[in-house]
Amino acid sequence: GENVEQHPSTLSVQEGDSAVIKCTYSDSASNYFPWYKQELGKRPQLIIDIRSNVGEKKDQRIAVTLNKTAKHFSLHITETQPEDSAVYFCAARVAGGTSYGKLTFGQGTILTVHP
Amino acid sequence: DADVTQTPRNRITKTGKRIMLECSQTKGHDRMYWYRQDPGLGLRLIYYSFDVKDINKGEISDGYSVSRQAQAKFSLSLESAIPNQTALYFCATSEGARTEAFFGQGTRLTVV
16 A cells, blocks of 8 residues: 655754655555645644646745655745644545555654744 | 534543544535544554445554444444554545545544
């Protein structure tokens, strides 16, 4: 089945710096890659996603890049703010086979933005 | 607003007890999932269901069972709870294979 590895497990930055979180996936049949943000005590919520026919997607200060050949994708946050502090999860969804439609998550990254 | 609702939100139970976690949704989605969250391990899939007659095991289904009572309801049961099932449990829903998953508020379960 699909395996998603996420790094780093913790990331500490100063306000205004950029933050990058990286994920690799194992199943070349995966075609949908969302990123979720989970604030303390809250449920995970989608912040951005990318489909396999696109190499990059941006939404204000966040962007995601996808390299299908290398089977990795990354989340980039620019001009970080204290409210960006949270746990971030990457995920991959398989398009076919016995794992069709399953969403597999990475282990999570605890991002701390210091004022 | 359409939402995914989990009950209870917190539960403490004793080893060996049977417990059921419930999830209901008003989003009209066909797919429902149960995940378990442990620190450093991310969100791991326990069971998932693509419609009322379709139930599938996830990566950590041992010790758990589920029931899809209706399109809007998906329950997770621990037949005989053990301490290492102490975790935060999330229900999620989605429509189709390439769309966003929406999570419930979570149920914090403690087995003592």
